[in-house]
Amino acid sequence: MRARVLVRPKAGILxxxxxxxxxxxxxxxxxxxxxxxxxxxxxxxxxxxxxLEAMCEKLLANPLIEDYEIQAS
Amino acid sequence: xxxxxxxxxxxxxxxxxxxxxARVGETALLWHGDRDLQGADAVIVPGGFxxxxxxxxxxxxxxxxxxESVIDFARAGGPVLGICNGFQVLCEAGLLxxxxxxxxxxxxxxxxxxxxxxxxxxxxxRACAPGDVLSxxxxxxxxxxxxxxxxxxxxxxxYAPGHNPNGSEDDVAAVANEAGNVFGLMxxxxxxxxxxxxxxxxxxxxxxMAAVPARVPAVGGRGA
Numbered sequence: 001m002r003a004r005v006l007v008r009p010k011a012g013i014l015x016x017x018x019x020x021x022x023x024x025x026x027x028x029x030x031x032x033x034x035x036x037x038x039x040x041x042x043x044x045x046x047x048x049x050x051x052l053e054a055m056c057e058k059l060l061a062n063p064l065i066e067d068y069e070i071q072a073s
Numbered sequence: 074x075x076x077x078x079x080x081x082x083x084x085x086x087x088x089x090x091x092x093x094x095a096r097v098g099e100t101a102l103l104w105h106g107d108r109d110l111q112g113a114d115a116v117i118v119p120g121g122f123x124x125x126x127x128x129x130x131x132x133x134x135x136x137x138x139x140x141e142s143v144i145d146f147a148r149a150g151g152p153v154l155g156i157c158n159g160f161q162v163l164c165e166a167g168l169l170x171x172x173x174x175x176x177x178x179x180x181x182x183x184x185x186x187x188x189x190x191x192x193x194x195x196x197x198x199r200a201c202a203p204g205d206v207l208s209x210x211x212x213x214x215x216x217x218x219x220x221x222x223x224x225x226x227x228x229x230x231x232y233a234p235g236h237n238p239n240g241s242e243d244d245v246a247a248v249a250n251e252a253g254n255v256f257g258l259m260x261x262x263x264x265x266x267x268x269x270x271x272x273x274x275x276x277x278x279x280x281x282m283a284a285v286p287a288r289v290p291a292v293g294g295r296g297a
Contacts, residue, residue: 013219014240016179040128059136062129062165065172065219 001049003072007061008039039066046072074098074283077113079143079159081105081134086120086263090156093263093275097283105137115152115282116143118159120212120261130173130215131161140166152196152282153255157213160247160257168255169248170226174217177240183212185271187233188246188260195229195249197256200281207274209260211238216259218245227251230258 009015017038025033042060046052049072061068076094080087080102087102094100094117101111105123110116123134134140140162147153147168155163163169176182190198190205201207207230216239220226230247237244239259247258262275 013174014177014217016175016177020179059128059132062132062172064221065174 001046001072003044003046003049003052003070005042005044005052005056005060006039006069006071007042007056008067008069009037010065010067013065074115075101075111075113076115076117076282077101077103077110078117078119079103079105079139080119081121081123081137083123083125084119084121084158086156086158086261089261090117090119090263093266093279094282096266096276097279103139105134105139108138108142110139110142110146113146115154116146118143118153118155118162119263120157120159123158123162126158126215129165131158131163131165134158134162135165144168147250147255150252150254154197154278154282155255155257156261156263157211157216157259160259161215163255163257169250169257170224171218171220171248173215173259174219175215176213176217176238179214181212181214182216182238183210184238185210185265186236186238186246186260188230188236189233190229191231192227192229192249195227195253195256195281196284197249197278197281198229199284200277205277206233207262207265207277208272209262209265209275210270210272211260212264213239213259217241218248218259220245220248227253229256230260 018036022036190201218241231244262278265272265275
């Protein structure tokens with residue numbers, strides 16, 4: 001099964017990459033942009049999607065600083 | 074005293090760490106694929122870009138065979154020093170609390186910084202006194218320390234006022250575990266052991282590990 005894991009910086013933790021993009025967009029004329037965050041997309045084929053949560057907790061994300069979202073269909 | 078220095082694919086400071094450690098004891102390089110710590114009395118996890126720092130800094134190195142042994146060694150009370158990438162690996166391994174995040178300024182920072190010794194009771198700082206200031210270089214992109222919310226953390230070194238290079242919370246530069254036998258710092262003491270490179274303050278960390286008596290008591294010493 002094809003699955004996707006989205007990993008984001010946890011809310012409340014300073015995300016300098018997001019801030020840098022947020023500042024860059026208006027400089028290109030794109031106004032009205034806020035709350036930009038930069039994370040990671042991990043795509044994988046898995047036999048047992050039931051293992052995805054454990055994979056996230058153990059390796060794919062660091063739950064102390066990141067939130068993750070599993071999309072499996 | 075034998076100090077084992079871990080070498081991962083992507084390590085780049087293991088030789089400097091070995092040269093610094095050789096000033097206070099015997100040394101051995103520990104290959105990442107081996108579980109054998111070669112009888113080391115202390116382990117150093119050095120700086121670099123272990124396993125390319127892919128996914129997250131330290132995330133993959135933490136599961137290497139040598140780290141299984143280092144984790145057992147640390148849990149049994151063995152002294153483990155993590156420098157820069159080694160600090161990140163020890164955090165990922167759960168041997169130290171917290172995590173290291175990208176520098177607030179998003180830039181690679183390479184310069185000497187002043188560090189204030191907060192805790193001189195650890196096996197890594199006992200050659201210092203509280204309040205001592207050490208000049209040691211930093212060189213990193215991911216050094217902003219983040220402590221676990223609501224947890225007390227044993228802070229060992231802080232960046233002196235005006236010297237925080239990465240936006241680290243409360244100017245934290247180095248932490249230890251509760252027992253004090255695992256210690257991680259972003260600055261590089263192994264690059265500050267020879268006057269040629271501007272400072273020898275990093276020696277204090279290695280001398281502490283080797284239990285070299287660093288401070289002669291001011292009063293009441295032998296023969297007094």
